Every structure is written in C-alpha cells, then in structure tokens.
Amino acid sequence: xxxxxxAGVALITPFNEDGSVNYEKLTELxxxxxxxxxxxxxxxxxxxxxxxxxxxxxxDVVRFIIDKVAHRIPVIxxxxxxxxxxxxxxxKQAEEAGADGVLLVTPYxxxxxxxxxxxxxxxxxxxxxxxxxxxxxxxRTGVTIQPETxxxxxxxxxxxxxxxxxxxxxxxxxKLMTLVxxxxxxxxxxxxxVVPLLALGGSGVISVLxxxxxxxxxxxxxxxxxxxxxxxxxxxxxxxxxxxALFAEVNPIPVKAALNLQGKNVGSLRLPLTEASxxxxxxxxxxMTKFGVL
Numbered sequence: 001x002x003x004x005x006x007a008g009v010a011l012i013t014p015f016n017e018d019g020s021v022n023y024e025k026l027t028e029l030x031x032x033x034x035x036x037x038x039x040x041x042x043x044x045x046x047x048x049x050x051x052x053x054x055x056x057x058x059x060d061v062v063r064f065i066i067d068k069v070a071h072r073i074p075v076i077x078x079x080x081x082x083x084x085x086x087x088x089x090x091x092k093q094a095e096e097a098g099a100d101g102v103l104l105v106t107p108y109x110x111x112x113x114x115x116x117x118x119x120x121x122x123x124x125x126x127x128x129x130x131x132x133x134x135x136x137x138x139x140r141t142g143v144t145i146q147p148e149t150x151x152x153x154x155x156x157x158x159x160x161x162x163x164x165x166x167x168x169x170x171x172x173x174x175k176l177m178t179l180v181x182x183x184x185x186x187x188x189x190x191x192x193x194v195v196p197l198l199a200l201g202g203s204g205v206i207s208v209l210x211x212x213x214x215x216x217x218x219x220x221x222x223x224x225x226x227x228x229x230x231x232x233x234x235x236x237x238x239x240x241x242x243x244x245a246l247f248a249e250v251n252p253i254p255v256k257a258a259l260n261l262q263g264k265n266v267g268s269l270r271l272p273l274t275e276a277s278x279x280x281x282x283x284x285x286x287x288m289t290k291f292g293v294l
Contacts, residue, residue: 001131001161001183001185002161002162002183002185002203002204003040003074003076003100003101003131003133003161003185004039004040004073004074004076004203004204005039005203005204005221005225006039006040006203006204006205006218006221006222006225007037007038007039007040007204007205007207007210007214007217007218007220007221008038008039008040008041008042008074008076008187008204008205008206008207008210009033009038009040009041009042009206009207009210009211009214009217010042010045010046010047010048010206010207010208010210010211011029011030011033011041011042011043011045011047011048011065011211012029012047012048012049012211012252012255012256012259012266013026013044013048013049013050013053013061014026014029014264014265014266014267015266015267015268015269015270016267017267019270021057021060021061022266022267023064025264025265025266025267026061026064026065026068027068028264029211029264029266030065030068030069031068032214033210033214034069034072034073036210036214036215036218037214037215037218037219037222038073038210038214038217038218039073039074039204039218039221040073040074040075040076040100041065041069041073041074041075041076042075042076042077042078042103042206043061043062043065043066043075043076043077043078043099044058044061044062044077044078044079045078045103045105045135045206046078046105046137046140046251046252047208047211047251047252047255048061048078048252049252049269049270049273050078052270052271052273055086055089055090058090059090059093059094059097062075062077062093062094062097062099063097066097066098066099074100074101075098075099075100076099076100076101076102076103076133077090077091077094077097077099077101077102077103078102078103078105079091079093079094079102079103079104079124080102080103080104080105080106080135081105081107082107082108082109082110083107084107084119084120084123084124087104087120087124088123088124088127090102091104091124091127091128091132092127092128094128094130095128095129095130099130100130100131101130101131101132101133101161102124102128102130102131102132102133103132103133103135103164103206104121104124104132104133104134104135105135105137105140105141106134106135106136106137106138106141106143106144106145107120107141107143108140108141108142108143109141109142111141111142111143112143114145114146114148114149117143117145117149117153118149118152118153121134121153121157121160122153122156122157125153125157125159125160126157128159129159130159131159131160131161132157132159132160132161133161133162133163133164133185133187134150134153134160134162134163134164135163135164135166135189136150136163136164136165136166136167136189137164137166137167137189138167139166139168144167144172145163146172147172147175147176147179148179150163150176150179150180151176151179151180154180154184155180161184161185162184162185162186162187162203163176163185163186163187164187164188164189164206165186165187165188165189165190165197166188166189166190167189168190168193170193170196170200173186173197173200174200177200177201182201184201185203186200186201186202186203187202187203187204187205187206188202188204188205188206189205189206191205191207191208191209191217191239191243191246192236192240192243192244194207194217194220194221194236195220195224195232195233195236198221198224198232204221205217205220205221208246208247208251208252208255209239209242209243209246211255211258211259212246212255212258212259212262212288212293213239213242213291213293216235216239216291216293217239219235220232220235220236220239223235238291239291241287241290241291242287242288242290242291242293244287245280245283245284245286245287245288246258246284248276248279248280248283248284249276249277249280250273252269252273253269253273253274253275253276253280254276254280254284256268256269256276257275257276257280257281257284258284258288261281261284261285261288261294262288262293262294
C-alpha cells in the first residue's frame with residue numbers, strides 16, 4: 001500500500017557558510033513545501049546530501065524534519081546504506097523518531113547479486129514495522145533490482161510497499177507492474193517520467209523539481225488522479241525543459257543553485273560536490289523564468 005499518492009519532494013539540506021546544517025532555513029523550506037501542496041517529504045536522500053553526513057547528523061536532520069512536519073504529511077526517511085547493519089540501525093532510529101516510512105537505496109560500490117539484494121532488503125525490513133520503499137537507481141549504484149527480485153520482495157516481506165524507480169527503463173518498469181498487484185506503490189524517481197509511470201499504475205513521484213516548483217509538480221499528479229489526463233500530460237511537457245536543466249550537472253548541484261536563484265539562500269554543497277557552473281546557472285535562470293518560478 002502506498003505511503004502517499006502524488007508528489008513527494010526529495011528535500012535538499014540547506015547549509016550555513018561553515019558547512020553546518022541550517023535548521024532555520026530547513027524550517028522555512030518545510031513550510032513552503034507543505035503550503036505548496038507537496039504530498040510527502042523525503043528526508044536525507046541523495047538530494048539531501050546524506051552521503052556526506054555523519055550518522056548522527058543524518059538522524060538529527062531526520063528527527064528535526066519529522067518534528068517540524070508534525071504529521072501534516074508523511075515523512076519518509078532515507079536510511080539506505082551499502083552496509084546492511086548500518087541501514088538496519090538508521091531504519092530503527094527513523095521508526096523510533098516517528099517516520100512514516102523509509103527509503104532504501106540499493107547497496108552501492110560493493111553492490112550485490114540479486115540473492116544479496118533479497119537478503120539485504122529483507123534483513124532491514126524485518127527489523128522495523130513501518131513501510132519500506134526500495135530505491136532502484138543503477139546509474140548511481142551500479143546494481144539493478146530486477147523486476148522478478150522486486151516482485152519477490154514485495155510478495156514475501158510484508159512491509160516492503162514499493163519502489164522509487166529511477167532506472168529510466170520503461171520496459172523494465174512495465175514488466176515489474178505485470179508481476180505485482182494494484183497495491184504495489186510505484187514512484188517515479190525521474191521528474192521527466194512522472195506521467196509514463198502513472199500510466200503504468202504508478203502512485204506518484206519522488207521529485208527534485210518539487211524543491212523549486214512544489215505546486216506544479218503536485219499538479220501533474222493531481223490532474224492525473226482526477227482524470228484530467230491531458231492536463232497532466234501538458235503539465236509534464238511544460239516542465240520538461242526545466243527538468244533537464246535541473247540535471248545539467250549531477251544532482252543536487254543544479255537544484256541548490258536554482259533555490260539560491262530564487263533567493264532561498266540554502267548555501268553551498270559539501271565536497272566532493274561543487275558549485276554549479278556559470279553556464280548551468282544561466283540555463284537555470286532562463287528555464288525558471290520561462291516556467292514562472294523565478
């Protein structure tokens with residue numbers, strides 16, 4: 001069963017000049033997202049730069065977001081790791097903090113066989129009782145959850161609810177949806193494929209675009225679920241040039257630049273990520289202006 005339907009934001013983490021988390025700014029971003037109609041907040045994922053946080057800092061941010069949201073919309077904590085034991089511990093802490101679910105990325109660098117993926121995700125899911133969304137993003141991790149593996153996990157582990165699909169492979173996504181039932185939660189992990197995955201029976205998107213355009217991203221999904229297929233498609237196509245600009249460099253470099261262009265002052269990135277190039281900033285400024293978010 002889907003934790004949420006619609007547009008969940010893969011929220012950035014704002015930093016102060018000294019590189020520490022800017023909790024005052026984080027509060028502002030949370031309130032802006034909720035006011036903009038965002039359907040869920042995903043805390044400390046890739047876009048939130050969790051890979052550069054200590055485990056303590058990671059969980060401090062998760063707890064802060066849960067407390068500030070105060071059950072107004074679901075909060076899903078990014079708790080994945082390439083170390084199963086670490087992912088178990090982070091997931092337990094997220095559940096104790098009140099998270100509505102966890103997002104578990106496939107093990108990166110050390111990777112895993114499909115058997116290893118089954119054991120990895122089963123071990124984490126069985127250590128907690130809240131729903132788990134698996135995150136299938138082979139471009140970053142070097143490993144793919146095959147449709148048969150995902151379907152096996154969904155059918156055999158009671159709290160594995162679905163997947164954030166960033167494979168960019170519609171054939172694979174289609175095959176997966178033939179192997180699961182209607183309660184399976186398929187979320188697009190790519191902002192340029194929201195409507196195609198909704199057409200396959202998807203539940204929504206976990207979005208980078210939502211950081212700078214929460215209402216517009218929410219509307220793509222809401223129009224679809226309300227039966228306005230053409231309106232949903234038109235909104236998706238209108239957003240396409242801006243979406244491409246947001247991925248002109250590795251995420252979250254462009255989206256943080258975009259937020260700063262909006263005057264949000266979310267700070268810079270942690271190494272090894274660096275500031276967006278002048279070319280990317282100019283592209284973002286142009287597309288954000290055309291889209292009406294600047």
